[in-house]
Amino acid sequence: MTVWVEADLCNGCKRCLRGCPYGALEFSGEKASVLDRCTSCGACIELCRQGALKSDILPRTVPDFSDWKGIWVFAERRDGQLSHGTLELLGKARQLAEVLDQEVCALLVGHGVSHLAQTLIRYGARTVYLAEHEELAHYRTLPYTDVLEGMIEKYRPGVFLMSASHLGRDLAPRVSRRVGAGLTADCTELEVDPDEKILLQTRPAFGGNVMATIVSRYSRPQMATVRPGVMEAVERPENAGRVVTVPVWVSERSCAAKLLETVREKKDAVKLCEAKVIVAGGRGLGDAGGFRLLEELAEIVDGAVAGTRVAVEEGWIPADRQVGQTGQSVRPELYIACGISGAIQHRAGMLNSRYVLAINKDPRAPIFQVADWGIRGDLREVIPELVRQLKRGL
Amino acid sequence: MDIVVLIKQVPDSTEVKLDPKTGHLLREGIGSIMNPDDRHALEAAVRLKEAQGGKVVALSMGPAQAVDIVSEAIGMGADEGILLSDSAFAGADTWATSSTLGKAIEKIAKYDLVLCGRQAIDGDTAQIGPQVAEYLGLPQVTYACDIEAARDDGTIMVKKRGEGGYEMVQCPLPAVLTVIAEMNRTRYPAIGRLIDACAERAPVQIWNAADIGAKTGEVGLAGSLTHVIRTFAPKGGRRTEMLEGDTGTVVRTLLEKLQEKHLVLPGAQAGAVGQEGKKS
Numbered sequence: 001m002t003v004w005v006e007a008d009l010c011n012g013c014k015r016c017l018r019g020c021p022y023g024a025l026e027f028s029g030e031k032a033s034v035l036d037r038c039t040s041c042g043a044c045i046e047l048c049r050q051g052a053l054k055s056d057i058l059p060r061t062v063p064d065f066s067d068w069k070g071i072w073v074f075a076e077r078r079d080g081q082l083s084h085g086t087l088e089l090l091g092k093a094r095q096l097a098e099v100l101d102q103e104v105c106a107l108l109v110g111h112g113v114s115h116l117a118q119t120l121i122r123y124g125a126r127t128v129y130l131a132e133h134e135e136l137a138h139y140r141t142l143p144y145t146d147v148l149e150g151m152i153e154k155y156r157p158g159v160f161l162m163s164a165s166h167l168g169r170d171l172a173p174r175v176s177r178r179v180g181a182g183l184t185a186d187c188t189e190l191e192v193d194p195d196e197k198i199l200l201q202t203r204p205a206f207g208g209n210v211m212a213t214i215v216s217r218y219s220r221p222q223m224a225t226v227r228p229g230v231m232e233a234v235e236r237p238e239n240a241g242r243v244v245t246v247p248v249w250v251s252e253r254s255c256a257a258k259l260l261e262t263v264r265e266k267k268d269a270v271k272l273c274e275a276k277v278i279v280a281g282g283r284g285l286g287d288a289g290g291f292r293l294l295e296e297l298a299e300i301v302d303g304a305v306a307g308t309r310v311a312v313e314e315g316w317i318p319a320d321r322q323v324g325q326t327g328q329s330v331r332p333e334l335y336i337a338c339g340i341s342g343a344i345q346h347r348a349g350m351l352n353s354r355y356v357l358a359i360n361k362d363p364r365a366p367i368f369q370v371a372d373w374g375i376r377g378d379l380r381e382v383i384p385e386l387v388r389q390l391k392r393g394l
Numbered sequence: 395m396d397i398v399v400l401i402k403q404v405p406d407s408t409e410v411k412l413d414p415k416t417g418h419l420l421r422e423g424i425g426s427i428m429n430p431d432d433r434h435a436l437e438a439a440v441r442l443k444e445a446q447g448g449k450v451v452a453l454s455m456g457p458a459q460a461v462d463i464v465s466e467a468i469g470m471g472a473d474e475g476i477l478l479s480d481s482a483f484a485g486a487d488t489w490a491t492s493s494t495l496g497k498a499i500e501k502i503a504k505y506d507l508v509l510c511g512r513q514a515i516d517g518d519t520a521q522i523g524p525q526v527a528e529y530l531g532l533p534q535v536t537y538a539c540d541i542e543a544a545r546d547d548g549t550i551m552v553k554k555r556g557e558g559g560y561e562m563v564q565c566p567l568p569a570v571l572t573v574i575a576e577m578n579r580t581r582y583p584a585i586g587r588l589i590d591a592c593a594e595r596a597p598v599q600i601w602n603a604a605d606i607g608a609k610t611g612e613v614g615l616a617g618s619l620t621h622v623i624r625t626f627a628p629k630g631g632r633r634t635e636m637l638e639g640d641t642g643t644v645v646r647t648l649l650e651k652l653q654e655k656h657l658v659l660p661g662a663q664a665g666a667v668g669q670e671g672k673k674s
């Protein structure tokens with residue numbers, strides 16, 4: 001399979017360049033040429049108005065999926081509560097459902113969890129499918145996979161969303177392979193294509209250097225895991241819904257892997273994903289003592305302290321306080337970045353903050369490009385002054 | 395214990411840049427490395443072998459130059475290497491990749507454990523491990539951070555990192571584990587082994603689509619269920635207002651701005667900020 005350029009037809013417009021996800025087209029002179037790294041994906045072919053891009057790829061027929069309907073959300077629990085990511089998914093699912101004119105359903109799996117159904121409804125679910133069984137009390141990959149497989153086969157959802165949490169990233173790929181569906185990992189944007197009515201799944205790749213939009217044309221459900229902290233949870237007290245209890249059967253074979261013990265290591269601080277104000281620090285703090293400045297500020301504004309990977313690696317803050325691509329995504333009302341350069345991997349986690357304040361000595365630090373307000377200065381002076389003025393206000 | 399380790403060649407992500415005009419990856423001159431998590435998976439496999447005997451096979455799917463990391467794996471202690479390389483494999487999503495790796499593992503046939511990295515730094519999907527496990531019909535443990543030697547009853551104890559702690563899982567063999575960096579410290583390849591790995595009689599095989607019995611339409615782009623339709627540079631850019639003046643003034647201006655946006659910081663009571671302003 002190859003893609004090639006009919007040089008006579010190419011008018012040099014370069015439209016094709018924009019469409020190639022792999023950067024495999026080049027204009028050395030007036031005409032496009034195809035580089036070795038071309039994967040024959042064919043994205044350029046549709047874009048070329050001159051019909052100058054040719055290929056021997058056979059067009060693949062898209063099956064009829066008109067009976068796959070509904071936007072489903074997997075309800076994840078943490079410490080007996082629904083995870084915040086689940087509520088965020090419901091918020092997004094409602095938006096998608098409105099565009100598609102379909103129903104939002106939540107799938108609640110566990111044992112003794114029926115009381116959580118009302119919360120799912122309050123955040124947007126119209127139908128909650130409740131699958132309960134003793135063997136499902138604690139999450140384990142295979143019994144849960146069995147349940148999800150059964151539900152997907154029976155109810156044929158068009159879209160199936162899960163949180164890109166540890167659990168979601170364990171379960172979603174397993175289920176996708178079981179039911180034969182495409183899966184897009186760790187999405188940060190979901191939209192419906194207005195023409196094709198399929199899900200446009202956008203996610204960062206290459207360490208956040210590139211965003212890629214991915215579609216699932218050839219299988220259903222359209223499965224995606226969504227990064228927690230990116231979508232917005234919306235409470236809808238007026239929403240009415242119903243709970244449907246479904247029968248569950250768990251095979252002995254699926255229970256062969258045994259969970260021997262679960263150990264909690266950390267006590268809960270203010271959850272980063274729920275904090276209204278986050279005071280974050282990086283290498284510019286200099287040492288663990290520097291973080292005491294941030295804690296003082298955080299205490300006054302009732303915020304949470306977070307940091308960059310450097311701060312974690314230096315041992316100034318615990319790993320679960322890292323914001324960024326390999327840490328958490330957050331969306332506070334105000335993100336105060338102190339002594340943080342604003343590397344792309346860090347920005348990936350804080351871009352959804354409503355307002356950003358950056359304090360940095362270096363006026364060229366990239367963090368200023370993503371800030372609403374910038375203060376060029378030494379944080380050791382600025383933060384104590386901020387604390388002083390805030391205290392005086394009390 | 396015989397172990398298959400899945401390793402992937404990835405661009406050295408810290409170096410990746412975008413063309414500011416087209417939004418494309420500039421890959422020229424970017425080094426390729428063995429995916430960091432896979433290095434830890436390989437180290438874990440070699441240590442298990444050293445403790446309990448058996449054989450370690452490093453398996454990778456990629457273009458011809460990915461043979462470099464297969465050789466490196468042998469340098470680090472793998473006994474054999476297999477590179478799945480065929481233009482038919484190009485453009486694969488995780489569905490097609492897991493089919494391809496799964497078919498190759500079926501062909502290898504003799505194994506007790508499959509180890510892979512948790513996620514590759516180019517795609518960051520973390521999907522291949524669980525999807526290969528499902529393809530092979532084996533149990534999986536993801537986020538493995540410690541492994542205890544296999545037991546006589548045919549199970550293995552795995553410590554699995556969770557979001558607020560960890561779990562101890564007893565898993566029957568054969569199984570698929572995805573490994574995180576916390577598992578171990580990796581060794582450098584031994585020079586002698588590296589030289590052997592690049593010699594003519596090196597224990598490295600290259601398999602193509604026919605070798606693993608893959609049909610067109612099952613692998614590569616044609617066998618994929620998802621497709622990238624667009625790539626673009628991440629949106630950055632807010633309109634940044636730089637606050638100027640001495641520290642006292644800057645902070646005062648800031649608090650006024652926050653109040654304008656109705657961002658009420660619990661410490662900054664309404665009016666207090668104004669008072670502060672009047673004093674100056």
Ligand SMILES: Cc1cc2nc3c(=O)[nH]c(=O)nc-3n(C[C@H](O)[C@H](O)[C@H](O)COP(=O)(O)OP(=O)(O)OC[C@H]3O[C@@H](n4cnc5c(N)ncnc54)[C@H](O)[C@@H]3O)c2cc1C
Binds near residue numbers: 326
């Ligand atoms: C695959 C991968 C994943 C990654 N994931 C993450 C992630 O999830 N999260 C993350 O944060 N990083 C991540 N990183 C690391 C990231 O690339 C950067 O290295 C890191 O974010 C930089 O941290 P920093 O801003 O604290 O340090 P630096 O880049 O060193 O910046 C320190 C800043 O502090 C300023 N400064 C110094 N002293 C003062 C002072 N007295 N007053 C005011 N300003 C001062 C300096 O001007 C400088 O701009 C990842 C990297 C890779 C390769």
Ligand SMILES: Nc1ncnc2c1ncn2[C@@H]1O[C@H](COP(=O)(O)O)[C@@H](O)[C@H]1O
Binds near residue numbers: 403453
């Ligand atoms: N092409 C490949 N060849 C071999 N192993 C792979 C390949 N792609 C992914 N893997 C393995 O699967 C893990 C997860 O990859 P990913 O799902 O792409 O994040 C990697 O760390 C590798 O161990």
